[in-house]
Amino acid sequence: MSIVEPQRIVFAAAGDSVNLVADAYGTLGRPGILLAHGGGQTRHAWGKTAAALAERGWRAVALDLRGHGESGWSADGDYQMELFAADLASVARQMGGRPALIGASLGGLAGLLAEAEVAPGSFSSITLVDIVPDMNLEGAAKIMAFMSANAGQGFESLEAASDAISAYLPHRPRPSDLSGLAKNLRLGEDGRYRWHWDPNFVASANRQRSSRDRVAFEAGLADLRLPIHLIRGRQSELVSREAAESFVARLPNAEFTDVAGASHMVAGDRNDAFLEAVVSFFDRLEPSIKS
Numbered sequence: 001m002s003i004v005e006p007q008r009i010v011f012a013a014a015g016d017s018v019n020l021v022a023d024a025y026g027t028l029g030r031p032g033i034l035l036a037h038g039g040g041q042t043r044h045a046w047g048k049t050a051a052a053l054a055e056r057g058w059r060a061v062a063l064d065l066r067g068h069g070e071s072g073w074s075a076d077g078d079y080q081m082e083l084f085a086a087d088l089a090s091v092a093r094q095m096g097g098r099p100a101l102i103g104a105s106l107g108g109l110a111g112l113l114a115e116a117e118v119a120p121g122s123f124s125s126i127t128l129v130d131i132v133p134d135m136n137l138e139g140a141a142k143i144m145a146f147m148s149a150n151a152g153q154g155f156e157s158l159e160a161a162s163d164a165i166s167a168y169l170p171h172r173p174r175p176s177d178l179s180g181l182a183k184n185l186r187l188g189e190d191g192r193y194r195w196h197w198d199p200n201f202v203a204s205a206n207r208q209r210s211s212r213d214r215v216a217f218e219a220g221l222a223d224l225r226l227p228i229h230l231i232r233g234r235q236s237e238l239v240s241r242e243a244a245e246s247f248v249a250r251l252p253n254a255e256f257t258d259v260a261g262a263s264h265m266v267a268g269d270r271n272d273a274f275l276e277a278v279v280s281f282f283d284r285l286e287p288s289i290k291s
Contacts, residue, residue: 018072026054032099036107042069067198077200084110089119094100115238116220120252139237228254233262
């Protein structure tokens with residue numbers, strides 16, 4: 001596979017002055033795929049996936065969600081799910097042609113909310129990466145606890161940040177090259193490394209979770225007719241097999257792939273199997289585009 005060099009582009013967020021930074025892979029005018037990362041990640045989590053999709057003929061756009069990576073922070077510290085959903089719908093409009101969405105965790109929930117309530121018709125399909133509305137609350141709390149643990153004081157070095165990740169993800173081999181990790185951290189004036197997201201994000205997410213209208217969301221989900229593909233990590237701490245099967249059974253045009261050897265971070269744990277599942281789904285939707 002040849003190297004696909006991305007183009008850095010900027011989108012306007014929905015309803016405020018926040019700019020959203022993205023890397024675009026592939027040729028403009030080809031079928032579009034929007035990739036939205038999970039909470040606490042950046043667009044660089046999708047680098048290998050986006051490049052591989054571009055090699056196969058798609059236009060893949062990996063986005064930094066608001067408050068993450070190089071994208072702007074909410075001025076009032078507000079990161080309610082509706083804002084993320086509106087942002088994704090806004091980017092989809094600017095991309096044109098109803099792109100397909102691949103959304104991991106936060107990105108997937110925001111995409112579902114966009115399609116079910118905020119801006120129906122934004123996407124041609126949705127690929128959910130290890131996320132369903134009825135997630136395991138203990139698993140979600142564990143993820144939030146990890147994100148919060150060093151949000152304020154940061155790390156003295158990249159190695160210290162790598163130590164924290166290895167303790168949290170003991171099943172994943174520790175990388176010898178920390179350049180990828182460096183993209184998810186920002187170096188402060190005090191010489192310490194902090195995660196590349198607004199610390200207000202975690203507090204806002206916890207505060208808003210209980211205030212959303214679950215009844216309206218469930219009603220919108222029931223009306224979804226676009227193709228939906230749920231890709232779950234078989235060792236997921238967030239999505240049980242029962243929850244995955246129940247979610248897919250409720251929707252008329254949904255399917256489910258279970259990836260062995262992967263936890264919640266499916267693409268990072270088993271990128272080969274993840275990419276195979278993604279490409280197989282898109283090939284069925286776009287039979288004229290072959291790898």
